[in-house]
Amino acid sequence: MRRKSSFLVAAVLVTSAAFVPAAARADATDVKLTATLDRLAPDRVVVLTLTAKSAGGVTDVTASLHYPSTSGAAYDTVRFTRVAGTDQDGTWQAAYHTDIARHPRANYVNALVTTADGATASTWAKFNDCYETSITDLVAEPSVIDADHSDVTVHGRLMVQKSREAAPEPVPDAEIIGDGGALGTQAGPDGSFTFTSRGRFPVTASYGADGPNCAAGQVTGVTVAKQATELSARMTTAQPVATGTDVAVQGRLLRHGAAGLVPAPGVQLTAVIGAGATAENIPLGPTAADGTFTSHFAADRPGPLTVVASSDPFLEDARTAAGMLDVRRPTVITDMKLTPNPGRYGQPLSISGRLGALPGALAIGSAPLVAEFSANGKTGWAAAGSGKTASNGLFRLTTGAAKRDGYWRVRYAGDSAYMALTGKPVDVDVRYGTSIAGFNASPEPVAKGKTLTVKGQLFRYMDKKLPGPGASVYLYFQAKGSSTWTQMAVVKTASSGWFGKTFKASKDGTWMAAYKGSSTYLASNKPTDYVDVR
Structure with a gap:
């Protein structure tokens, strides 16, 4: 049986970097504080060691002790003495007798460094004042499990040792936590406990810190006979896709169990896009109760898509190609x-x-x-x-x-x-195009008061050039020296497309004809003719 070193420690050493308040002048530098406590020593003395540098020189180092957090009220103070180096680059130390009955487990130390010019810097450290606990006589049955037979019965004892000179003694009525959901198991008067772990690996037994006792934990010697798996997967989103498109991939994971090939539910899947060091891993979620999965992810790069089923303690890893992801910029x-x-x-x-x-x-x-x-x-x-x-x-x-x-x-x-x-x-x-041809205002010149004839022919352009019958043509006149066109008449074209109108000549100016179009025909050109009236 292998012990977890993180649970069983005879001494604690905590180091903290310096924190300099924004309002303080930062003369002290490289300020570090450690708190060392030998938890099996009968005197239970924590040694506080501070190192610092200061161009002007350190003049004073003190520390306040807080419980049960850094925001807790200070319950005592200590003064440090320089034990090495100089005031400009030295080591200061203080010793403090802890009181485990009043301040069990986490204690916090706030050191304040003052330098010759009045500048200050502060830093924190932590020590854990508790009795060493351990889990002994740990037995797990069976010692080998698999996906079909994953229940494990665990027996053990919770013991506490208060000093090196004292023998370990049972911790009665303690709550034992066992991986597999067996929470709340109580140790008996002799510290013994029993629980059943179901469907979990590794199988561990642990005890959370309580009162003056430290936390403890241990991994059992149970091993797993992994079962082979079969994984199928394919993309169901048509390719190519634009960057950011939701891509669906579906498939199924089966395992070779005692009863043959059966679903493997609850296994986490990963989509791997590309290969090698540049591959991108995207979580897809777990398989369903029947081993199937339909997962989605946003496409952001092209490459071969592989679905991987891994990290399940009871099953061998599996991977399968799901297609080529073709991602292009929209x-x-x-x-x-x-x-x-x-x-x-x-x-x-x-x-x-x-x-x-x-x-x-x-x-x-x-x-x-x-x-x-x-x-x-x-x-x-x-x-x-x-x-x-x-x-x-x-x-x-x-x-x-x-x-x-x-x-x-x-x-x-x-x-x-x-x-x-x-x-x-x-x-x-x-629409069909149109044009006015043969436009003429005559005679030219014309005597004032005499008759002036304005005429022309409207054509339409279909598959060939044809006359434009029955269309309204607008006639305009602009007197010499004016910039304004005045509508003079609206005339209908004959079957031949010809149109005409007579007017009494009154002044020099320009005549214009225009067909304005319709839902079938475009507007025509606007031919003009200048007439000299004498």
Whole structure:
């Protein structure tokens, strides 16, 4: 049986670094305080040793003792004497007889160092004044356990020794803590105890510090016959994924038990991304009662994904490949514009914007892009133009001839570093183009008061150039020297697209015709003709 050295110690030595209050002048440096107590010595004297340096010299060292914490009231003070070195670099010491009946276990010492110029520095140390306890005659049955047979019955005795000259004696009615959930087991009058540990390893027996007694603990000699395991795992999230995407992995852990292959519940799992020193470990949580698991984690790096089942004391470690994690930076299209809108029938459109990667919209240069069209914006998307981004991520794509209303978008196929992206569709209304030809105001010049005829012909551009019948054409006049256009008439075009109107000539100026368009046709050009009236 192996003892825990942390539980059984004959002397305590605690060192504390100096703490200098903000308001004090820090003349004293390298201030350290130790408290040494031989707990088996009959006189129970704690030796306090302080070392310090000071350019001006240390003039006084005192200490106050506090219980049961640093915030507890001081119950005594001691003065130190220099035992080595000089006032500028020396060692000071004090001895104090402890009172275990009044101040058992944790005691705190606050030393105050004063230097020649009045500066002070303080530091803390701790000593544990208690009687040595131990667990003896420890027996565990059985000595070998496994996942199917994990119950262990533990017997032992709790003993206390108050000095080297005194023999150990039982600690009656003490609470013994046994790993495996056996809490509250009481030692008998002779210090003996018995408890059962269930499903835990290592199996230990321990006693918490109580009254004047120190804490004690011991590990039993029980060993485990580990069972082999079988682990399956796979990612269920489609790859690739953008950085930060929630990735799901699921699988099952089984063990080779006494009854064959059975579930292994409650085993902690870890996802390992990558390999070697750069691998990243991500906790996945425990397996369910049937050995299955479905776990999630945020993807932040690419690489092979391995699921590991380890650290279970009753099972052999297991690991299995769960797939290749393909993590890429998310992308975004900003400042997207589509012109003209409405578009002109049979003419290309221009799509511009900027392609970047998140976070920060870092420019993605030389990236191939495709312009796509769909009549309803949901299905039937077809490529209708392509191009590449410039080094600053900017792009301008020219589409094919637009011949019907519909939706346009930009698609980026992505690459090994960046996620694919489909831009938000933009609705484009395509209308037939129009123009006014043969516009003329005549005669020129014309006598004042005589008749002036203004006429022209409206055309529409479908799959070929055709007259524009039944359309409203607006006629405007701007007198010489004026900057204002005045509407003079609205006329309808004939079946041939011709329109005309007569006016009485009154002053010099410019005539203009304009067709303002409709839901089917774009507005026309605005031809003008200057007339000299004499």
